[in-house]
Amino acid sequence: MAFLKRLLLGEQGLLVIFVVAFAAVSIFVPSFLTERNMLGLFQSVVTIGIVACTMMFCLASRDFDLSVGSIVAFTGMVAVMASNASGSIVIGLITALACGTFVGFVNGVIIAKLRINALITTLATMQIVRGLALISSDGRAVGINDPGFYQLALSRFLGIPTPIWIMVALFCVFGFVLNRSVFGRNTLAIGGNPEASRLAGVNVDGMRIWIFTIQGLVCAVAGILLASRITSGQPNAATGLELSAISACVLGGVSLAGGRAAMTGVIVGVLILGIAENAMNLLNIQAFYQYLVRGLILLLAVLLDNVRSTGLGRK
Amino acid sequence: MADFLSFSHMSKTYPGVKALSDVSFGVGKGSVHGLIGENGAGKSTLIRILSGDTAADTGEIAIDGVTQHFSSTRDAFAAGVVVVHQELQLVPGLTVAENLRLGRFPNRAGIIDFRSLKAEVNRRLQEIGLSIDADTKVARLSLGERQMIEIAKAIMLDARIIALDEPTSSLSSQESEVLFRIIGELSAAGKVIIYISHRLDEIFRLCDGCTVLRDGKLAAHHPSMAEVTRDSLVAEMVGREISDIWGWRGRPAGEVRLKVEGITGAKLPRPIDFEARAGEIVGFFGLVGSGRSELMRLVYGADPRHSGKVAIDGADSSGASPRRSIREGLVLCSEDRKFDGIVQGLSVGENIVISARRHFSPFGVLSLRREADTAAEFIRQLRIRTPSARQNIVNLSGGNQQKVLLARWLAETGVKVLIVDEPTRGIDVGAKAEIYELLYHLAEKGLAIVVVSSELPEVMGISDRILVMCEGRIAARYDRAQFNEHAILASALPDRTAGEPNKKAS
Numbered sequence: 079m080a081f082l083k084r085l086l087l088g089e090q091g092l093l094v095i096f097v098v099a100f101a102a103v104s105i106f107v108p109s110f111l112t113e114r115n116m117l118g119l120f121q122s123v124v125t126i127g128i129v130a131c132t133m134m135f136c137l138a139s140r141d142f143d144l145s146v147g148s149i150v151a152f153t154g155m156v157a158v159m160a161s162n163a164s165g166s167i168v169i170g171l172i173t174a175l176a177c178g179t180f181v182g183f184v185n186g187v188i189i190a191k192l193r194i195n196a197l198i199t200t201l202a203t204m205q206i207v208r209g210l211a212l213i214s215s216d217g218r219a220v221g222i223n224d225p226g227f228y229q230l231a232l233s234r235f236l237g238i239p240t241p242i243w244i245m246v247a248l249f250c251v252f253g254f255v256l257n258r259s260v261f262g263r264n265t266l267a268i269g270g271n272p273e274a275s276r277l278a279g280v281n282v283d284g285m286r287i288w289i290f291t292i293q294g295l296v297c298a299v300a301g302i303l304l305a306s307r308i309t310s311g312q313p314n315a316a317t318g319l320e321l322s323a324i325s326a327c328v329l330g331g332v333s334l335a336g337g338r339a340a341m342t343g344v345i346v347g348v349l350i351l352g353i354a355e356n357a358m359n360l361l362n363i364q365a366f367y368q369y370l371v372r373g374l375i376l377l378l379a380v381l382l383d384n385v386r387s388t389g390l391g392r393k
Numbered sequence: 394m395a396d397f398l399s400f401s402h403m404s405k406t407y408p409g410v411k412a413l414s415d416v417s418f419g420v421g422k423g424s425v426h427g428l429i430g431e432n433g434a435g436k437s438t439l440i441r442i443l444s445g446d447t448a449a450d451t452g453e454i455a456i457d458g459v460t461q462h463f464s465s466t467r468d469a470f471a472a473g474v475v476v477v478h479q480e481l482q483l484v485p486g487l488t489v490a491e492n493l494r495l496g497r498f499p500n501r502a503g504i505i506d507f508r509s510l511k512a513e514v515n516r517r518l519q520e521i522g523l524s525i526d527a528d529t530k531v532a533r534l535s536l537g538e539r540q541m542i543e544i545a546k547a548i549m550l551d552a553r554i555i556a557l558d559e560p561t562s563s564l565s566s567q568e569s570e571v572l573f574r575i576i577g578e579l580s581a582a583g584k585v586i587i588y589i590s591h592r593l594d595e596i597f598r599l600c601d602g603c604t605v606l607r608d609g610k611l612a613a614h615h616p617s618m619a620e621v622t623r624d625s626l627v628a629e630m631v632g633r634e635i636s637d638i639w640g641w642r643g644r645p646a647g648e649v650r651l652k653v654e655g656i657t658g659a660k661l662p663r664p665i666d667f668e669a670r671a672g673e674i675v676g677f678f679g680l681v682g683s684g685r686s687e688l689m690r691l692v693y694g695a696d697p698r699h700s701g702k703v704a705i706d707g708a709d710s711s712g713a714s715p716r717r718s719i720r721e722g723l724v725l726c727s728e729d730r731k732f733d734g735i736v737q738g739l740s741v742g743e744n745i746v747i748s749a750r751r752h753f754s755p756f757g758v759l760s761l762r763r764e765a766d767t768a769a770e771f772i773r774q775l776r777i778r779t780p781s782a783r784q785n786i787v788n789l790s791g792g793n794q795q796k797v798l799l800a801r802w803l804a805e806t807g808v809k810v811l812i813v814d815e816p817t818r819g820i821d822v823g824a825k826a827e828i829y830e831l832l833y834h835l836a837e838k839g840l841a842i843v844v845v846s847s848e849l850p851e852v853m854g855i856s857d858r859i860l861v862m863c864e865g866r867i868a869a870r871y872d873r874a875q876f877n878e879h880a881i882l883a884s885a886l887p888d889r890t891a892g893e894p895n896k897k898a899s
Contacts (some may be wrong), residue, residue: 260498260505267484267495274482277446278546279467279496337486 091382092331096346103357110360117239121307123352124241125150126322127345128300130330131252132293133323134344136196138256139289140269140336144200145185146297147319148207153178153298154305154315155211155220162223170227175298181207182294186287204320211313220311230306241303248296253341265289269336325372326351329379350375397422398554398585403452405438411609412438413449418604418614425576425586427596427603431630435609436589440556443587444476445469456554473553477543477560483531490514490527493546517549521575537568544572548579555579556587561595573599593623605629638826639854642833646857647671648706650841651692651723651810656701658691660684661865664701669810669841674832676856677845679885684865685845686728689812693725694718705809719748722809724802726816728845734798735786742768742782744797749804771800775831792817792824799831811835812843817851829855849882861885 104111129146136143153174161170181203188199222228233240256262268275268282276282305311328334329350330343354375358368396419405413413435420426430436441447443454445463454461456472463469469476483492490510491498499506499513514527523541531539540560547555557576561569576599580586588600596603597618605612605626613629615621650671655664661684669675679685690696692703694713703710703723710721718724727734736744746764753763768782775796779789786794795816802808816832817825832855836842846852852859853876861869861884869884871877 258505258507259503260500261503263487263491263498263505264495266486267491270484270486271482274484275495277444277466277476277478277482279470337484 092329092343092346092379095382096350099350100353103353107357107360110357115356115360117242119352119356120242120245121239122356123348124245124307125300125304125316126319126326126351127245127348128248128303129297129319129323130326130344130348131248131341132289132296134252134327134330134332134339134341135256135262135265135289136293137324137327137332137334138269138336138339139265139286140272141189141196141286141289142200142324143185143290143293144197144320145181145204145207146293146323147316148204148211149178149181149294149297150301150304150316150319151313152181152207152211153301155215155301155311155313157298157302158220158222158227158305158311159214161227162220165224167224167226171302174302175295178298178301179291179295182291182297183287185294186290189290190283190286200320208313215311215313217313219313222305222309222311227306228309231303232306241307244299244303248299249341249345256339256341261285261288266337266339269333269338271337322351322372325376328383329376331383347379350379396420397457398587399455400439401453401455403439403442403454404450405442405447406450413442413609416452416606416609416611418611420585420587420602421616422585423580423583424601425580425588425599427600428587428589428606429591429593429596429603429626429630430606430612434606434630436606437558438609439606440476440558440587440589443469443474443554443556445474446476470550470552473551474556475547475550475552475554476556477547477558479558479562481536481539481543483539483542485530485532487531488527489518489525489529489531489534489542492531492542493517493527493549497550514549518545521545521548522571537564540564541568541571544575548575552584554585554587556589558589559591560588561590561592569595593626596626597621597623607631639829639851640826640833641855644672644833644836644857646673647839650706651843652702652704652707653692654702654704656688656691656703657699658687658696659699660687660696661691662699663866665867667860667867669843671839671841672836674836674842674844674855674857676852676859677843677862678849678852678859678881679847679862681847683862683885685847685862686814687865688862689725689814689843689845693723693812695725719805722807724805724808724811726798726802726811726813728814728818735794737787739786740783741772741777741779741786741789741797744786745771745782745800745804748801749806752806767804771804775800775803776827790820790824792820792828795820795824795828796831799828803835808840810841810843812845814845815847816844817846817848825851849878853878853881863887 109115129150133143133146156177157170157174160173161167164170185200185203188194189196231239231241235243256265264275264280264285267278267280268285272282301316304315308315326347327339327344329347330340330345332339332344351372354371355368358371399419401417403413403416416435416439428436428439438447442449445466445468448464454463456474461472463472484495487495493514494510499509511527518525518527523545525534525538525542531542534542541564544557544560560572564572576586576588588596590596600618602616602618603621603626604614607630648671649668651669653665653667655666657664665688667675677685677688687696691698694715694717698713705721705723708721710718710723715725736747739747742765745768749767750759750764753760765782771777772779772782777789777793777796777800779793786797789797799813802811813832816828820828832842832844844852844856857873859871859876859881860867861871861881863885864887869881871881
């Protein structure tokens with residue numbers, strides 16, 4: 079019992095739970111542990127996984143970003159429309175990346191320089207950007223003219239679809255940035271103690287602007303891949319993504335109070351959400367129940383985290 | 394010798410407060426200079442300007458003859474000025490090494506060179522004589538260790554001028570010795586040290602000279618400590634005689650209003666009894682951690698009781714919740730004003746009526762008129778210095794905030810027992826005297842008052858009786874005639890040699 083407690087409440091508690099859950103699902107859900115299903119699972123978490131990378135930085139610095147879902151939809155839209163209009167996929171992609179970066183930059187400037195609460199700012203940009211996506215497409219899905227665009231999502235390398243490679247690459251990059259770079263350590267510092275960081279000469283405003291800008295850029299990457307996978311720009315795509323991404327981070331032990339984050343945790347958080355959804359699909363459970371289950375998982379994860387941190391506090 | 398660091402005609406005004414007015418003085422190279430004054434005298438403001446955290450309205454800082462224009466802490470670093478703040482500025486989730494080089498990580502293209510970071514930090518820590526590993530997370534360090542890290546941070550910046558704000562407040566005496574040694578080495582190396590402390594013995598021991606601020610003005614500047622005595626410094630700080638700020642006067646004690654019997658709780662396993670009579674001021678003295686505040690929270694019902702009874706005017710107050718206690722006439726003015734006292738952002742008036750308003754709000758609808766009257770009444774009665782009842786409470790001085798808190802409970806009808814925990818923490822002498830006067834006045838009106846304080850002169854100055862707490866029990870009880878500084882302090886100190894608690898007077 080004590081051993082179990084230590085295992086679950088230790089540093090790697092979440093990982094242990096993940097492994098157990100994965101094993102259980104593999105045994106009890108038929109056709110879960112097949113190559114086909116695994117690839118499908120990974121592909122289904124590409125969007126949320128990519129966005130969670132930078133959401134982690136945002137939360138670690140004590141900020142918040144609700145606009146990610148809208149940015150993903152908008153940049154996907156832009157990528158398709160700009161490609162169609164210019165006849166060049168490259169121009170389309172660059173335009174989309176620039177748009178995402180710009181929205182993130184605007185978020186950052188408003189939050190850091192004009193000192194508007196991040197929740198309010200991104201709540202506003204979330205609606206503004208969603209509005210832009212709807213206006214530019216007149217509310218309809220926009221089809222892709224150049225079949226080359228599909229190839230982004232369809233192409234494979236070593237038998238694994240490109241989007242998965244991109245997600246894994248981003249996991250590695252942001253994991254490295256968080257742990258090994260000045261940027262990453264400063265992010266944790268401004269989340270852990272903003273005043274101390276400011277007095278130590280960290281450019282706190284600059285950091286926050288960068289974090290949101292990068293978040294915008296990464297959302298654009300997710301948006302492009304999503305548009306390619308669903309073969310069109312959908313103005314209503316990725317609704318609710320902001321909450322899923324935050325859930326994944328919180329599941330992974332990122333503190334909403336800032337100052338605490340780990341890439342491995344976030345990856346596990348993303349996979350837990352993906353597995354829950356995937357297993358329920360395989361078991362033909364009605365999609366409506368998935369909301370219920372996702373909510374319960376999130377609640378359990380934060381309760382566990384709470385027990386863990388009070389346990390540590392007593393030591 | 395020309396001064397290495399000089400302040401000339403520094404002034405700074407905050408809304409409603411002239412924090413600094415026309416302060417000029419200079420400090421020579423390689424000297425340790427004390428900066429003293431009461432709370433609110435302007436020391437912190439001066440230091441904040443020096444650190445580049447805030448700008449002076451007028452006046453100039455010159456270092457080595459060069460006038461400085463700091464617009465941020467980065468500018469001050471660049472000029473070699475580092476301030477070690479009293480509130481520690483460390484990031485708990487990062488390691489010691491990361492904290493020490495925060496803002497200046499050794500890196501190549503943004504990628505931190507952890508190996509050289511660790512090596513450098515370990516070497517510097519060793520030089521300073523600290524045995525803390527660079528990889529330890531700051532969250533795992535003790536308060537004293539964190540303080541030393543904070544000071545190491547300043548040293549690692551190769552500062553020319555280091556200002557230390559109350560550096561020993563959380564250090565043990567051994568740690569303080571290490572700090573004093575480091576300060577000696579720094580000044581021998583030609584650094585200027587500005588040393589802010591309330592502990593005058595440290596000022597005399599360390600400093601080559603000192604400057605006294607009072608009410609934002611320069612009260613005295615001593616380039617050397619030769620002619621200075623402890624008494625002369627105190628006189629300069631206070632600007633008046635402080636022989637009797639207590640103004641205690643006798644009162645007849647009446648019936649027992651508060652009777653606590655056999656109370657125990659999670660942090661106080663041993664049963665405690667005490668009582669307080671009408672018109673009586675009972676002082677609770679004890680060292681930090683002796684269980685004073687915990688006892689009061691149990692009595693008030695803020696923490697769950699395990700056993701015991703609290704009776705008010707003979708009636709058993711069985712319900713152990715703050716709500717119940719307030720209804721039965723027992724109120725607690727807590728220790729931490731900022732944390733669980735004042736409601737920041739609300740006006741002075743709102744803060745006064747926040748509890749009492751339910752008595753004159755039929756069906757929950759506020760009576761603005763009565764609230765305004767009540768607030769105005771108490772602002773007048775307690776002489777709360779505020780431009781109006783609508784002023785935001787955060788703009789008031791500590792002493793006036795404390796008065797607002799007292800007013801909050803006095804506005805409650807039917808208060809019989811008032812418990813005040815550290816009523817004068819962080820407020821200046823003048824305001825203290827007014828708070829004491831207020832407590833006497835309330836006692837004369839028949840309240841039983843319990844005052845908890847860690848300042849022995851204060852407890853002795855204002856109490857009719859003193860109960861001394863030590864390690865979760867009442868170690869001794871004294872009547873006013875028996876008050877003796879030495880004896881009271883002795884009974885507050887844990888006695889590890891004797892097996893049984895030594896009973897003094899009972």
